[in-house]
Amino acid sequence: MNLRQLSEVLGLSQTTVSRALNGYPEVSEKTRVRVREAAERHNYRPSLRATSLATGRTMMIGHVIPLSAREEMVNIIFTDFLAGAGEIYAQNGYAMRLSVVSDADEVEIYEDMKANGVVDGVLLHAPSENDQRIPLLDSLKLPFLVHGRATGTETPYSWLDVNNRRAIQRATEHLLELGHRRIALLNGLESYDFAIRRRSGYLGALEAAWIAADTSLMRSNEMTEPFGYKAGGEMLDQPNPPTAFIASSFVMALGVRRAIEERGLIMGRDVSVVCFDDDISYLPNGSDKPIFTALKSSVRAAGRRCAELLIAKINDEMPEEQHEQWEAELVIGPSTGPAPSES
Amino acid sequence: MNLRQLSEVLGLSQTTVSRALNGYPEVSEKTRVRVREAAERHNYRPSLRATSLATGRTMMIGHVIPLSAREEMVNIIFTDFLAGAGEIYAQNGYAMRLSVVSDADEVEIYEDMKANGVVDGVLLHAPSENDQRIPLLDSLKLPFLVHGRATGTETPYSWLDVNNRRAIQRATEHLLELGHRRIALLNGLESYDFAIRRRSGYLGALEAAWIAADTSLMRSNEMTEPFGYKAGGEMLDQPNPPTAFIASSFVMALGVRRAIEERGLIMGRDVSVVCFDDDISYLPNGSDKPIFTALKSSVRAAGRRCAELLIAKINDEMPEEQHEQWEAELVIGPSTGPAPSES
DNA sequence: TTTAACAGCCAAATCGCTTTGGATAATTTT
DNA sequence: AAAATTATCCAAAGCGATTTGGCTGTTAAA
Numbered sequence: 020m021n022l023r024q025l026s027e028v029l030g031l032s033q034t035t036v037s038r039a040l041n042g043y044p045e046v047s048e049k050t051r052v053r054v055r056e057a058a059e060r061h062n063y064r065p066s067l068r069a070t071s072l073a074t075g076r077t078m079m080i081g082h083v084i085p086l087s088a089r090e091e092m093v094n095i096i097f098t099d100f101l102a103g104a105g106e107i108y109a110q111n112g113y114a115m116r117l118s119v120v121s122d123a124d125e126v127e128i129y130e131d132m133k134a135n136g137v138v139d140g141v142l143l144h145a146p147s148e149n150d151q152r153i154p155l156l157d158s159l160k161l162p163f164l165v166h167g168r169a170t171g172t173e174t175p176y177s178w179l180d181v182n183n184r185r186a187i188q189r190a191t192e193h194l195l196e197l198g199h200r201r202i203a204l205l206n207g208l209e210s211y212d213f214a215i216r217r218r219s220g221y222l223g224a225l226e227a228a229w230i231a232a233d234t235s236l237m238r239s240n241e242m243t244e245p246f247g248y249k250a251g252g253e254m255l256d257q258p259n260p261p262t263a264f265i266a267s268s269f270v271m272a273l274g275v276r277r278a279i280e281e282r283g284l285i286m287g288r289d290v291s292v293v294c295f296d297d298d299i300s301y302l303p304n305g306s307d308k309p310i311f312t313a314l315k316s317s318v319r320a321a322g323r324r325c326a327e328l329l330i331a332k333i334n335d336e337m338p339e340e341q342h343e344q345w346e347a348e349l350v351i352g353p354s355t356g357p358a359p360s361e362s
Numbered sequence: 363m364n365l366r367q368l369s370e371v372l373g374l375s376q377t378t379v380s381r382a383l384n385g386y387p388e389v390s391e392k393t394r395v396r397v398r399e400a401a402e403r404h405n406y407r408p409s410l411r412a413t414s415l416a417t418g419r420t421m422m423i424g425h426v427i428p429l430s431a432r433e434e435m436v437n438i439i440f441t442d443f444l445a446g447a448g449e450i451y452a453q454n455g456y457a458m459r460l461s462v463v464s465d466a467d468e469v470e471i472y473e474d475m476k477a478n479g480v481v482d483g484v485l486l487h488a489p490s491e492n493d494q495r496i497p498l499l500d501s502l503k504l505p506f507l508v509h510g511r512a513t514g515t516e517t518p519y520s521w522l523d524v525n526n527r528r529a530i531q532r533a534t535e536h537l538l539e540l541g542h543r544r545i546a547l548l549n550g551l552e553s554y555d556f557a558i559r560r561r562s563g564y565l566g567a568l569e570a571a572w573i574a575a576d577t578s579l580m581r582s583n584e585m586t587e588p589f590g591y592k593a594g595g596e597m598l599d600q601p602n603p604p605t606a607f608i609a610s611s612f613v614m615a616l617g618v619r620r621a622i623e624e625r626g627l628i629m630g631r632d633v634s635v636v637c638f639d640d641d642i643s644y645l646p647n648g649s650d651k652p653i654f655t656a657l658k659s660s661v662r663a664a665g666r667r668c669a670e671l672l673i674a675k676i677n678d679e680m681p682e683e684q685h686e687q688w689e690a691e692l693v694i695g696p697s698t699g700p701a702p703s704e705s
Numbered sequence: 706t707t708t709a710a711c712a713g714c715c716a717a718a719t720c721g722c723t724t725t726g727g728a729t730a731a732t733t734t735t
Numbered sequence: 736a737a738a739a740t741t742a743t744c745c746a747a748a749g750c751g752a753t754t755t756g757g758c759t760g761t762t763a764a765a
Contacts, residue, residue, distance in 0.1 A: 021720095021721055021722085022721060022722060022723095023721075023722095031744080031745090032744065032745045032746075033721090033722080033723090033745090033746095034723085034724080034725095034744075034745060034746080034747095035743080035744055035745070037722070037723065037724085038723090038724095038744090041723085044742095045742080045743065045744075046742095046743070046744080047742075047743060047744090050743080050744085062473075062477075064473075064474060064477035064478055065478070065721080065722065066415075066477070066478060066479050066720085066721055066722070067478040067479060067480050067722095068411070068414045068415045068418075068420065068478075068479045068480070068720080068721075068722090069415055069720070069721035069722035069723090069750090070721080070722055070723080071411050071722090071750095072409075072411045072412055072415045072720085072721080072722070072723095072750050072751070072752085073721080073722045073723040073724080073749080073750055074722080074723065074724095074750085075411075075750080077411065079459070084445070084448065086449070097441070097444075098440070098441050101440075101460065102427070102462065105427065105460060105461070105462030106429070106462050108461075108462065109461060109462045109463055109464075114459050114460065114461040114480075115458075115459065115460040115461070116422070116457050116458065116459055116460075117444065117448060117457065117458040117459075117460060118448070118451075118452060118457040118458070119445065119448030119449050119451065119452045120452055121452075130405075130407075131407060134405075134407035134409075135407055135408070135409060135410040135411075136409050136410060136411045137410050137411070137457075241644070242644070243643075243644045243645070243646070244644070244645055244646070245646060245648070245649035248649075249649075270644060270645060273616070277653075280623070300586075301584070301585070301586045301587070301613060302586070302587055302613060303586070303587070303588060305588070306588035306591075306592075310620075364750095364751055364752080365751060365752060365753095366751075366752095374714080374715090375714065375715045375716075376715090376716095376751090376752080376753090377714075377715060377716080377717095377753085377754080377755095378713080378714055378715070380752070380753060380754085381714095381753090381754095384753085387712095388712075388713065388714075389712095389713070389714080390712075390713060390714090393713085393714090408751080408752065409750085409751055409752065410752095411750080411751075411752085412720090412750070412751030412752035412753090413751080413752055413753080414720095414752090415719095415720050415721070415722085415750085415751080415752070415753095416719075416720055416751075416752045416753040416754080417720085417752080417753065417754095418720080706765100707764105707765080708763100708764080708765075709762100709763085709764070709765085710761100710762080710763075710764085711760105711761080711762075711763090712759100712760090712761075712762090713758105713759085713760090713761100714757100714758085714759080714760105715756105715757085715758080715759100716755105716756095716757085716758100717754100717755090717756095717757105718753105718754085718755075718756100719752100719753080719754080719755095720751105720752090720753085720754105721750105722749105722750090723748105723749085723750085724747100724748085724749080724750105725746105725747090725748080725749090726745105726746095726747095726748100727744105727745085727746085727747105728743100728744085728745075728746095729742105729743085729744080729745095730741100730742085730743080730744100731740100731741080731742070731743095732739100732740075732741070732742085733738100733739080733740065733741080734737105734738080734739065734740080735736100735737085735738075735739085
């Protein structure tokens with residue numbers, strides 16, 4: 020049943036039926052009720068295809084996953100972030116459009132989305148330093164919101180981000196206060212802006228404590244369990260091993276723990292570990308008591324908020340670019356303790 | 363630039379331009395080249411909105427996430443499965459449409475999708491026993507493919523599934539061969555069909571070995587790390603604890619391991635653990651050597667294959683319903699060993 | 706040489722909705 | 736009672752593609 024058929028059944032014009040259903044005032048309350056009832060009775064649902072051609076809106080929000088970033092992004096971020104965003108989208112009548120795309124096509128896909136008119140807005144993930152997608156989206160006049168930030172970008176844009184620098188700085192300070200001097204950083208890929216900021220927080224705290232950074236204690240890679248295990252193990256096997264680790268993700272910290280335990284050491288006594296915890300629903304940092312000392316910030320909540328901001332932007336309810344910076348919460352767990360005295 | 367403008371520029375009719383670009387034969391090779399070049403030059407891209415209204419196809423495939431299942435589904439399945447499916451979609455010009463929906467609306471959403479015409483097909487996740495969505499989708503004549511199976515459903519439908527029964531049966535047999543007699547099962551939610559099949563495999567193996575099932579050794583819940591930890595710990599604290607565990611997911615097995623180690627026991631010596639391993643990219647069961655003895659089957663590969671099958675179905679290249687059952691591979695790791703002798 | 710077949714192109718209808726610009730009747734204002 | 740509003744409703748023009756049914760010349764068959 021389409022609009023024409025419904026209007027014929029009712030003996031009304033398509034205009035009136037359309038207006039009645041969409042709540043326009045040029046329709047008497049009596050007919051509106053009559054139309055609503057008929058629509059209900061005949062199970063009429065407007066074709067979104069036609070509506071979007073007529074209105075230019077698709078009620079879809081685009082998320083692009085570049086193939087190269089699959090390992091890191093799809094999993095860590097897309098998992099809970101999308102669940103959060105999806106909730107808000109649903110509440111507002113939107114749906115998500117995910118497209119996996121090879122890196123070479125990454126610029127073109129945004130032009131396509133604009134020209135094709137398949138989405139009303141775009142959520143940008145995991146920006147790098149000086150991310151080219153931002154000026155591109157801006158020039159395309161496609162509403163977008165960035166989850167994270169891109170240092171060095173001159174185009175103004177709206178974003179929501181965790182204060183990554185401050186978070187890791189606090190993690191480092193916490194370890195310094197416990198007397199640690201050899202603190203390792205297992206970071207995410209430093210092509211991403213968040214990882215750059217985290218390193219900067221780490222280096223800042225060390226510098227403030229007059230400790231020279233040791234490059235043998237700094238590694239950066241995809242945030243997987245095996246990388247945490249491997250890099251952590253190698254550092255522990257060094258002649259002058261670290262007494263503490265900062266891991267950029269919970270999953271990496273699991274790997275570090277495995278390396279520690281495999282060497283007969285005890286986490287929290289012999290070696291301390293702090294991690295950044297995105298508060299992943301099915302991999303929580305302990306349900307009752309935490310496993311790791313961590314800087315915690317819910318990526319699902321971020322997804323929700325990003326969705327809200329983007330929808331506001333699409334609806335032109337955002338007069339100027341908005342920025343939201345969240346502070347991560349320091350949760351003390353059993354994985355950190357005083358630095359072992361030198362022996 | 364739209365079709366009309368392009369055709370005006372070329373001095374051709376819209377019909378001819380459309381046909382030239384879409385490879386129809388009623389166009390001379392000379393004009394086709396001319397049209398292609400002009401399209402390229404003017405950066406013409408057909409509006410998907412208009413195309414889909416005209417053709418009735420949207421080049422989108424729907425995935426529905428019911429809110430209640432968020433914890434379990436979004437994460438475990440959606441993570442790698444979507445990455446795999448997304449790859450194939452991209453290769454074929456499709457994109458994914460994710461909608462998060464509250465349970466009450468779950469039936470209606472499919473009717474909506476059909477009536478609205480927003481997707482060309484649907485991928486059904488995590489079917490339960492006698493899943494009502496299957497007859498519904500069938501009656502709606504919306505092409506769909508089920509990842510998993512739904513026991514008790516009479517409607518014929520196409521599916522791809524792992525042989526869950528056989529997998530867990532083999533896991534159980536492996537432990538029995540090692541001499542274990544008290545084997546615990548930590549299963550996923552048994553409202554899902556896969557969990558029912560796994561339990562059935564477990565019970566079947568026990569029965570074949572003339573061992574009575576002990577309900578104090580069977581638990582079922584969301585497949586999270588904390589649940590594995592909690593249930594595993596409680597069982598170990600029982601007067602007559604199990605000597606081996608079967609965990610329905612890798613993440614749960616991590617929880618079990620934590621419970622084991624916390625009690626000063628050694629996994630693989632004092633207590634054995636086998637798990638089902640979906641081969642999650644960022645949480646692999648060890649990169650070089652496995653952590654757990656496991657039944658392994660890549661959920662990402664399943665995503666890829668499901669996408670292929672569904673696309674074939676949409677394109678009417680599937681004469682009758684197809685079924686594909688995959689066998690999980692038994693990987694022996696250090697987490698299993700002979701049952702400790704009674705003392 | 707006539708006729709049939711075909712290659713190449715086009716005008717116009719179609720998909721199903723929204724929205725503009727009236728038209729008509731009822732109501733209010735003068 | 737006439738004029739000006741206002742409340743309701745409608746016809747038709749869009750959105751931008753695809754596709755049906757024809758209309759011309761050319762070429763091949765009779």
